[in-house]
Amino acid sequence: MTPPTIALAGATGDLGSRIARALISRGAVVLALVRPDISAADRTHLTALGLTLAEADPNDVGAMAGVLQGTKCVVSALNGLHDVILGRQGVLLNAAVQAGVPRFIPSDYSEDFTRTTPGDNRNLDLRREFMARADLAPIQVTSVLNGAFMDMLGAEMPIIQPMIHRILYWGNADQPLDFTTKDDVAVYVAAAAMDDRTPRFLRISGDTLSARELAGVMSEVTSERYQTLHVGSLRMLGLMIKVAQRVAPQPRETFPAWQGMQYMRDMFSGQGKLDPLDTNRYPELRWTSVRTHMTTRRPG
Numbered sequence: 001m002t003p004p005t006i007a008l009a010g011a012t013g014d015l016g017s018r019i020a021r022a023l024i025s026r027g028a029v030v031l032a033l034v035r036p037d038i039s040a041a042d043r044t045h046l047t048a049l050g051l052t053l054a055e056a057d058p059n060d061v062g063a064m065a066g067v068l069q070g071t072k073c074v075v076s077a078l079n080g081l082h083d084v085i086l087g088r089q090g091v092l093l094n095a096a097v098q099a100g101v102p103r104f105i106p107s108d109y110s111e112d113f114t115r116t117t118p119g120d121n122r123n124l125d126l127r128r129e130f131m132a133r134a135d136l137a138p139i140q141v142t143s144v145l146n147g148a149f150m151d152m153l154g155a156e157m158p159i160i161q162p163m164i165h166r167i168l169y170w171g172n173a174d175q176p177l178d179f180t181t182k183d184d185v186a187v188y189v190a191a192a193a194m195d196d197r198t199p200r201f202l203r204i205s206g207d208t209l210s211a212r213e214l215a216g217v218m219s220e221v222t223s224e225r226y227q228t229l230h231v232g233s234l235r236m237l238g239l240m241i242k243v244a245q246r247v248a249p250q251p252r253e254t255f256p257a258w259q260g261m262q263y264m265r266d267m268f269s270g271q272g273k274l275d276p277l278d279t280n281r282y283p284e285l286r287w288t289s290v291r292t293h294m295t296t297r298r299p300g
Helices: 014-025 040-048 061-068 082-099 122-134 182-193 211-222 234-247 257-269 290-296
Strands: 005-009 029-034 052-055 073-076 103-105 143-145 166-170 177-180 201-203 207-209 227-232
Touching: 005 014, 005 082, 014 029, 014 182, 029 040, 029 061, 040 052, 061 082, 073 082, 073 182, 082 103, 082 122, 103 182, 122 257, 143 182, 166 211, 166 234, 166 257, 177 182, 177 257, 207 211, 207 290, 211 227, 211 290, 227 234, 234 257
Parallel strands: 005 029, 005 073, 029 052, 073 103, 143 201, 166 227
Antiparallel strands: 177 207
């Protein structure tokens, strides 16, 4: 049986590289979509992974459609703001349609933005806008939603405070939170890319636990007692977000501090909660728990 050819955009990025490796391990031929001016270092990195490089202007639909001919699915791992999520990814979507590619997986990889409040989270609003565009295109689209990346627990998502042995939370300490490692997301995306019967959304969570349960996990992992610490209401967190946006707006940064705060508000409010879960769609996959992750990587 001829292995399927999967096109991957964003293969030089962190998640993109992981998806590339997962696709290769499943036997796919992976076509890395790259700019004509790709650096020598990136070229060496991608070829070392076993990818086939396909050079095309990311703003040229016709050129991109030309290199997508014969591929079974286009997977996007692009990361950025309006110019990337709507611009470059929009070109990629149009090129896939023009080339007759049957399936498209956009770069969503987030909490459930279909249920969050429009205007509350800039990055999720971009995904919602792209969703509206993609749903009008004559192509099968599947979004993979994974909650928060478990790898970010620590400095990037500082709800774990090891210096004071506390787990921070807003609102309710028993609100369930979804976490999935990047490697587990990548393996799942690779499986979905090679599955021609995927639905519009696939919702996954490597582990789901509340702030209170996270305190229990950290107590077990570190052999030191962790407790929860209520740092305010969701309304207070919203006010903090507005202050952060005013003090350090950073409009061109993909993940300024206030963006992470918006993400946590959606998680602690329950709006971004993933339900129902499709974690068991591929029974051969094994998931990393927060306990296992924290045993090997203590938060700093």
